Amino acid sequence: MVKNRKKPTLRLAVAILMLLVFSGFYFLLAPYVHEEVGEGDAQVSATIPPTEATTQTQPPAVDKSSEYLVLVNKTHGLGKDYEPGDLKKVKYAVASRESQYQKLRKTAASAFNSLAKAAKKQGHTIKLTSGFRPYSYQKSLYETYVNKDGKYTAEQYSAKPGYSEHQSGLCADVSSPSVDYNLEQAYGSTKEGKWLAKNAHKYGFIIRYPKDKEDITGYEYEPWHIRYVGEDAAKEIYEQKVTLEEYLGEV
Template identity: 90%
Template sequence: MVKNRKKPTLRLAVAILMLLVFSGFYFLLAPYVHQDVGEGDTQVNATVPATEAAIQTQPPAVDKSSEYLILVNKSHGLGKDYEPGDLKKVKYKVSSRESEYQKLRKTVASAFNDLAKAADKQGHTIKLTSGFRPYAYQKVLYEKYVGKDGKYAAEQYSAKPGYSEHQSGLCADVSSPSVNYNLVQAYGNTDEGEWLTKNAHKYGFIIRYLKGKEDITGYEYEPWHIRYVGKDAAKEIYEQKITLEEYLGEV
């Protein structure tokens, strides 16, 4: 009777051993089996969380701290003595107008020359009438306009000294022979003005003071006033039809 009891005990021991062996193989192979779970092109490596993988595929955002995205408006000014150290004369300019103030920052001047050259190739003459203006000169202009039209009216089109984009060296007033190189709103309806509106962003510029956005920019519509912000930012601003204030979240 004792011999007959040993056989079931032996079988049980073998069964337990086999179970332990298979369990060991399962835990060793499980990570490699689960790592390949996925469907077609949507498969994500199991070692990287899905949310992290998605973030890695997004293009880098525009650096809004760029020196070319500095905000200058009625509430954001520049120091009285501020003057860029890399000012350079542009090639395409109206020589009889404010010749000493027909400079832009080096990168901006190069971009403007490219813009004007491209316009010229398509039969449009676009030239700089006024670029960088120092604090002292802006003060003279502002006081002149206040004396002529009164403070409130003047401030719809002229900045107080220290609060003009022209002092940054990043903006340009431009015009064309079709309006005798004057700065008038009708410029926006000319062939040159329309070309500028549709193509300025390709060279890093935006139309700074848009029609219908006066309550945000604080200034009247100026189709002649372009501002350099860099190509990536200019493209986004142009496509979204927004102002620099809106783009920078400063509304």
């Protein structure tokens, strides 16, 4: 009878021992299991920021600090001694005694040659009449116009020395045989003038002093005066129908 009672007692003892062992492992490991799960959740949350945070601001299409977007007008001038170091003679230019002033900065000259070549293929002759002008030459022109028309009137179409876009080497006065290569507002109504207004931006140029923008540019409408700003900027300015001042936020 004694032997029969020991067997269930032994089994019970083994069962209790095993239970204690498993319980011990559980209590020892449980904190680590919960901690790992918690960290995992925290890491997942950290990698999924709010919707606003995931929206990245796209970089602007045009770098407005580009050297080709330098603003030169009645309030933004160039130094008296400023002269670009990469001036290049333009291929499509009117034969003139002032041929030394028929240069543009290298990139602008290349772009203008491409523009004039494209115009020619479509039956239009467009040539440069005046490009880069040094301070001294602009001073001479300005004084001549002031003596002729008076200071107020002259300044509606001529820049003070040091404040002319021509000194930047990035602008060109152009014309065609239809107006005897003169610079006049009627040029905007010619076939060449219309082609220029519609296509100049494709080559990086804009009509710098457009019609009905005199209060912003400070100058009369000049359909012959184009300014190189680069193709991307020219496209935006053309599509937005704004002046360079408006585009650069300098109104």
